[in-house]
Amino acid sequence: MSGQSTFQVWQDGMMVAFTRGPAEQALQEAMHYAQQYATEGPVKIYEGAGREKVLVAWCEMSRKKP
Numbered sequence: 744m745s746g747q748s749t750f751q752v753w754q755d756g757m758m759v760a761f762t763r764g765p766a767e768q769a770l771q772e773a774m775h776y777a778q779q780y781a782t783e784g785p786v787k788i789y790e791g792a793g794r795e796k797v798l799v800a801w802c803e804m805s806r807k808k809p
């Protein structure tokens with residue numbers, strides 16, 4: 744990856760985080776946000792903005808019952 748990229752983190756049909764910058768750094772930041780939000784339910788990471796976005800990752804963490 745190179746150049747500037749935009750990533751969006753979505754959960755329950757809402758964008759919950761947004762990153763923009765050098766592609767590798769922006770993706771790393773988006774993955775960090777996804778890990779945080781995934782504790783509350785599944786999240787999706789899209790690259791791009793508006794109608795031009797593409798799903799690049801999907802994350803769901805299982806919850807262990809005590």
